[in-house]
Amino acid sequence: MTPPLALDIDGTLTTPQGTIDPRAFDVLPAWDAPVVLATGKSFPYPVTLCHFLGVPETVVAENGGVVLADQQVSFTGDRERAAAVAEEFEARGGDLGWGAADTINRWRETEIAIHVDSDEELLREVALEYDMEVVDTGYAYHVKSPGVEKGAGLQEVADILGLDAADFVAVGDSENDVSTFHVVDESYAVANADDRARAAADVVLEEGYMDGTLSVLHEIADR
Ligand SMILES: O=C(O)COP(=O)(O)O
Numbered sequence: 001m002t003p004p005l006a007l008d009i010d011g012t013l014t015t016p017q018g019t020i021d022p023r024a025f026d027v028l029p030a031w032d033a034p035v036v037l038a039t040g041k042s043f044p045y046p047v048t049l050c051h052f053l054g055v056p057e058t059v060v061a062e063n064g065g066v067v068l069a070d071q072q073v074s075f076t077g078d079r080e081r082a083a084a085v086a087e088e089f090e091a092r093g094g095d096l097g098w099g100a101a102d103t104i105n106r107w108r109e110t111e112i113a114i115h116v117d118s119d120e121e122l123l124r125e126v127a128l129e130y131d132m133e134v135v136d137t138g139y140a141y142h143v144k145s146p147g148v149e150k151g152a153g154l155q156e157v158a159d160i161l162g163l164d165a166a167d168f169v170a171v172g173d174s175e176n177d178v179s180t181f182h183v184v185d186e187s188y189a190v191a192n193a194d195d196r197a198r199a200a201a202d203v204v205l206e207e208g209y210m211d212g213t214l215s216v217l218h219e220i221a222d223r
């Protein structure tokens with residue numbers, strides 16, 4: 001039986017340039033089991049990707065802060081506190097690093113994301129004062145409430161869909177995927193994954209980005 005999937009987006013379904021690998025548009029709509037997009041990106045991004053892939057909107061966004069499955073939406077995490085960290089970070093000379101429109105945070109409902117080129121040390125110092133966590137996805141720093149994780153979000157999706165979260169096969173590339181890897185029985189880190197993801201995954205793939213992800217999907221499709 002084809003297993004359900006929990007797939008990270010950035011670094012996992014993308015090219016090294018950060019664009020969605022077009023092969024996702026062939027393999028994911030044809031997948032014969034639920035596909036969960038589990039990402040640090042804000043809510044509209046994975047919903048939009050589901051929409052244009054033509055798959056049901058089944059999403060863990062904002063590192064677990066937002067969950068959508070079977071038309072049920074839930075939120076966890078203290079957005080105000082994350083915003084307070086961002087404000088204090090800026091007051092001490094930090095820069096969130098996005099353009100004036102800040103489309104990265106504009107629709108973000110449970111946490112705040114900061115550009116990877118920003119002052120990490122200062123950000124961590126301020127976050128600590130507010131008892132908030134900083135997660136480094138390789139694509140952004142995310143300031144979020146402790147306990148909000150993709151893995152908990154996947155558990156919630158599985159409950160809504162009446163599936164066992166352990167039965168999902170997960171693929172990811174960074175520390176925000178570690179909690180997902182712990183929830184499932186079978187997890188893969190692509191070759192470009194960071195040390196934490198590599199250490200937590202059952203298997204570290206030889207190939208990176210979508211090449212790595214596709215190697216898993218081809219292997220497990222007809223189980
Ligand atoms: O938006 C990010 O920082 C990372 O997103 P990802 O979880 O899909 O890799």
Ligand SMILES: [Mg+2]
Pocket residue numbers: 008009010011012137172173174
């Ligand atoms: Mg990623």
